[in-house]
Amino acid sequence: MGAVMSGYLESPVTEKEVQDGISKLGLAYGASSMQGWRVANEDALSCVPDLTDNSALFAVYDGHGGPEVALYVAKYLPMLLKTQYDFTDGKMEQALRTTFLAVDKQIVLAETADELQTLAGTKADDEDDEDMEDKIKECEELNEEAQIPLVDLLAKYKQKFKECIEEEMAEKGNFEGSGKGKKAKVDVPDILEEGGEPAAAGAADNGREKTASENGEESETAEGSSQENGSAEKSETKENGAENGETKKDEDEDDSDYEEEAEMTDEEDSEEEGSEEEGSSEEESDDEDVPTEFDEREGYGSGTTACVAVVREGVITVANVGDSRCVVCTKDGSAIDLSEDHKPESEIEKARVEKAGGKITKDGRVNGGLNLSRALGDHQYKQNTELSPEEQMISPMPDVKTHTITESDEFMLIACDGIWNVLSSHAAVSFVREQIAEARASDKCSKTWLSDIAGQLMDKCMAPDTSGDGTGCDNMTCLIVLLNQDTSKEAQKRKLESDQSEETPDSKKSKTS
Structure with missing residues (x-):
């Protein structure tokens, strides 16, 4: 999970996207992804059982700020990995590091923007369609008004006209009197006066003069002229001096008293504001200068974790970058973590964030945004031109770990933090291990048995409602890969191929839990 949590649905979406299969290496796998309580599923995964003749790739991506970066990385990272010279030479650790940096750089290329917008559903064509709908609606309204008599049409727009004028004058400070909140004085043209009858130009002028005379009101033009005349007379009196000197003195004393009173009030307000700022400065010092506006462009305001496992x-x-996780379960039930969660609170991560000019807020987020310190995408946090990509606030450089498969290893579990926020590594693999043992004992190892177990794990982690702190309300995606199987690899492969031949081949499908 990356950006600040979004809203929840009234009821969870429990339909699951699943994948099942077996690789040439004899690795059976099953994966499942569920939207849950969130308004959209931003997760993605890669199941590439035959990356090459001697390798397979399995990965989970937990998107934030939108699904587009997760979907993009799931599509291109496996392909980019195979193009690396280090991959061909068997230098897998370096090949993965280079690939992560390459795909992160590719996300913000100009030629990538169009595809990201398509994946995000924000392509310009969609906006054009919305604009066209507005224009069509506007034309329809104009056509309807064309059929309305002029008198009725003027009456319809009279109130709207007055409100627009009032709003405009209020913004300019053109108020009647000096009290706060008073409405601006509006003279509605006679063409929109009661009755709605359009008047001749001469009649309109006479009516306006008559109204001003009866009500004793001055027009805005008259007020302006009066003010100018008053200023001129005041200036002339000041120059002549003696004739109205006493009156001028009184006026100056009154003005002086008013100015002194105003200055005292301003000083008191300033002192009060200063004391308030000093009182709160210590409390807010940790979060000051933290940006509150974020770049919402695809690849800048969105990103993804990536936990990628290559078996070769x-x-x-x-x-791994982010807080998705890979764990190997042994036959004695032990859990071996093959990745490390990247959180801003870590001393290593915090030091890099601060060196790059970032700040960790009290709620454990980088500049008040991400609660991750490494991710692909999120380029609004990667703008320090004096630093290399891996030194940025949010780093795309993965931690890389290796594990040699032994006979004691039973399976590998890769999942996003929707699982790990609820269960520990040991608790999660223990649950999966029990379900695997039960399925084997009851001979329920169907073509989808591993994705079924992955779905059961997600159901176990999903919260019954959204009244808590958000735990169990996130998108959930997990992937199970069997490492050492009880029966021969070839026998299992033939069984799977036989099952697939009886039905239409389809490794991706949906089902309701």
């Missing part, structure tokens, strides 16, 4: 020649190499 009996070795698992895991590259």
Whole structure:
């Protein structure tokens, strides 16, 4: 999870997107993703059982700020990995690091923007359609008004006209009197006066003069002229001096008293404001100078975690940015973490964030935004031109760990933080291990049995409602890969191929839990 949490649905979406299969290496896998209580599912995953003849790739991506970066990375990261010379040479750790940096750079290329907008559903064509709908509606309204008699049409717009004038004059400070909140004086043209009858030009002028005379009111033009005349007379009196000197003195004394009183009031207000600022400065010092506006462009205001596991020649190499996690479960039930969560509170992560000019707020977020310190995308946090990509506030450089598969290893579990916020690594693999044992004992190992178990794990983690702190209300995605199977790899592969031949091949499908 990355950006500040969004709203929730009234009821969760429990329909699951699933994938099941087996690789040439004999690795059976099952994956499942669920939207849950969130208004949209921003997760993505990669199941590439035959990345090459001797390698497979499995990954989970937890998007934030939109699904587009997660979907983009899921599509292109496996392809970019295979193009690396280090990958061909068997240098998997370096190949993964280079790939993460390459795909992160590719996210903000000009030619990528169009695809990201398509994935996000914000493409310009969509906006054009909305503009066209507004224009069509406006034309329809104009056509309807064309059929209305002029008198009725003028009456319809009279009130709107007055409100517009009042609003405009209020903004300019053209108020009647000096009291706060008083309405601006509005003279509605005679063409919109009661009765709605349009008058001749001469009649309109006479009517306006008559109204001003009866009510004893001055027009705005007259008021302006009066003010100018008053200023001129005052200036002339000041120059002549003696004739009205006493009156001028009284006026100056009154003005002086008023100015002194105003200055005292301003000083008191200033002191009060200063004391309030001093009193609160210590409380707010931790969060001061933290940006509150964020760049919402795709790839700048959105990003994703990435936990990628490559299995090759009996070795698992895991590259990770963010707080998705990869765990290996052994036959004795132990949990071996093959990734590390990247949180801003970590001393190493905090030091890099602050060195890049960022700040960790009290709620554990970088500049008040992300609660992650490493991710792909999120380029609004990667704008320090004096630093390399891996040194930015939000770093795209992954931690990489390797694990040699042994006979004691049972399966690998990769999941987003929607799982890990609820269960520990040990608790999660223990649950999966129990379900695997139960399925095998009851001979329920169907084509979708591993994705079924992944779905059961997500159901276990999902909150019954949204009244809590958000735990169990996130999108959830997890992936199970069997590492050492009870029966021969070839036998399981033949069984799976037989099952697929009986039905229409489809490794991706939806079902309701």
